[in-house]
Amino acid sequence: MSGGYKDRVDDLRSEAARAPEGPLQVDLLEEAVRVADVHQDLDLGYESRIELVDAACWAGFPDRMLVAYTWCLAQFDRHPGRFEVFQLYWMYKWILNEVTYFLRIPRDRIDAAFEDARRRYGERGFSPRPLHQLRTTALSFMGHPAEAEEQHRKWMDAPRDSYSDCAACELSCRVDYLIEQRRDEEAVETARPLLLGRQRCKEEPGRTFSRILRPLVRLGRAAEAIPCYLKAARFTGRNPKFIWAAGNFLSFLGLTGNLPRGLRLVEGRFRIALETRAPSNRFDFLLGLRLFLGILAETREQPLKLRLPDTFPLFRPDASYPLPDLLAWCDRELSDLARQFDARNGTDALARRVAAHGDLRKHAVSLPISSKP
């Protein structure tokens, strides 16, 4: 029988390799892990989990990623020399990138995770550069600008090595940092090599195209943002990992008056946004949805026909939704999330973000997108 289960694990893994990135791929690899575990096959369990970490990361399931990673790291420590270090320690960055965005991981545990990574990288002589980079983003998100700036300086000072992010990702991360600080002109300027397609990788330039919309609108350069939007929309697709980007698109489509296009996006992404296990991604989506619906409500009083999933708490079988109800729901969800995050972070960063996002409305400008999607 021993060959039997190995074949089954192999089949599931190759079926997963064949699947597009997404929940199905994660399901298949979790099944492979279960089969390996039932037969207590440490190596197959480890290999399958490494693939699972990868799949879960790219499909936007940070929770399932963390579970698989935890197990791998424990086995890695328990069996020195048995498993390859590069992959696992590279993936540690993905964990650090996510821990900040779970509501119920307290600040001291986040710090402890960064400290653990710093120790592990230090022991092996790897540069802490990517850790400072991740920390910059995390602290900036949490609303600790002074600490973030200190990390940013350390990031720039630390040497690059093979554990560093690729040039495109680092650049995008800097752009993000600048946008958070409202240094819009600088952000757009810094993003140029990405926007011109000179720097690219798996996530870039799609991520930057999605992020640059807001600063461009604030700078009164919304027209330049249209091609960015069109490219970004194609890049991010329906992947739950990028549901935050749909929030940016909704803000943009609302502000530029592309309402039918925005509604189509709402219908297409709503289920993903409801189901995502990453609360900060949901927050970003809701931020855009709130702004978009608010703009819509200015010109429309009748209820809106929308195809929304039946798991939506306000789901109506007749598909007809009064806008005030939807707005109230968004507000409630947003303030819930902001309150919980802010309590954890010890700041009011997210509450302020909600308020600032509403202010974007003063930059509204009608720019119909004419070419077909």
Added chain:
Amino acid sequence: MSEHRFQVHLRGIIDLLSNHLYSGPQVFVRELLQNSVDAIRARQALEPGRAGEVVIEVAGGAAPTLVFEDDGIGLTEAEVHEFLATIGASSKRDDLGARRGDFIGQFGIGLLSGFLVADEITLVTRSARPGFPAIEWRGRQDGTYTVKEAGDGLSPGTRVYLRSRKGAEEYFVPSRLRELASRYGGLLPCPIRIRDAGIETRINADPPPWRRSFVTRREEDDAYREYGRAVFEAEFFDWIPLRSDAGRIEGAAFILPHSATPALRTTHRVYLRSMLLAESAERLLPDWAFFVRCVVNADDLNPTASRESFHEDEKLDAAREAMGGCLRDYLVRLAAQDPARLQELIALHHLSIKALAVEDDEFFGIFMDWLPFETSLGEMTFRELRAKGGAIRYAPSVDQFRQLAHVAGAEGICVVNAGYTFDRDLLEKHGELHPEASVERVDPAEFVQRFEDLDLDERERAHDFLRAAEQALRPHDTGVELRKFRPEEIPALYTLDPEAGFRRSVDRAKEEANPLFSLLLDGVAGDRPSSQGPDTLLTLNFRNPLVRRVAEIPDRDLQRLAVEMLYVQALLLGHHPLRAKELTLLNAGMIRLLERGLGGR
């Protein structure tokens, strides 16, 4: 004769070309062929009906020399100076790309690519327009060049002499040159010959099959298959002609003889205006079309600056759609004309067909019936599935399918495993397109509800047992039901929903985790919605003799032990890895049973 210096640092340009623009030195063959072909086309515009030809000659010696000769339009002295100025103005990669747009700019960039393999280039050219003398330009890698008149004896056209650089000799060997010239120029319409020791051989004698006409269908089929074999070194399942007005594309797609997957992108050979652009181009076709490899020539798409792939633009998008349409039409025709052959194709490439069917309603309508699905009753096509009548039920993940497949099969219930790529999308699409058809998602907990209930007498008899069993499994957050199902050899079925499955995997990870990660996992699990009541269920099978026997054990303690063993056994039968407390339960239970058996009671 005048001595000049390039206005820009020539080395810089050469560095740009070799290190940043091109994939390797061999592209100089393509660049020089391109120049010759452009020149011939330009002359044809002046003198319609002219054939034109290119001859490449290898001359041996201490420093071997290559000669590229064409009878094209040629250059005047003014034009020679113009191309030098053009290049002088191009210091960046993007500029170079832009300069390729016009004949003179392209000529200069192409010519300089000779420095990838040569340390000296000599150009002897005479314009076909009357009244211009022949010009000789000689350039060296150190950045100097000379220009002089070369007399009236020459006929119009251009000759380029490359003197081998040290270390680049391999490109000056006739066999290598023949290989490169036929790779890049195999599709070019004008004759290209290699002259070696006085003997000329033509390297592009056979046009590709789409440019030939055939008397019989058989002859055509042979030609395409032979072509596919020659290009990709494979025997293909079949071939499909490709044509697109957007981009002015012609070519052929070859259907892979083995199953392909979307994750591993298939690559294609692409030509631009008959010159090879890339041998392994990706994203030429729509995403679903990963079952073919193509050879295509585009007369009207834009290359990237390096000329090694097409520029992503709307024209390419439209061309992609059109070529996808060709593949789609082929499949539709096959479905109508040769269902047996279609079935062979589906056996190999159902994944591609499923991918298209998800996107394309009409295609879905034609193909859905042919597509295979895994079910609790074995593999069957959708047509067979529909023929069973009633609702189409599917389990949305491999995990849930595994939990119920065995029992569903024994009960004669057909449940589709929708845990594989595209299957769930297809089934749901069937439901959307055919509202009268009932397509139901079943999860294991729901499925259990279909099982037969105990009759009233049996309920009475089993009541106390059920209460005891519930109590026994409460510490394991597992509810208990007593039902009747097949196969009767299975005493109990353990089912859980994905949320509970996640909690099981968190528990198992925590058993291994270091303290830090254990705390992180607590944080993650804390974000989950809280469940109402147990969402894992042990359904005991009252048809099973062991369960009936356990139900009648008067000794409550022993009965509890037996229920715990049934629980662990159900976990094992369902291929659920055990958590530590379940392993403990198993070990302790075995010991206690042994002790009882050995008379310890």
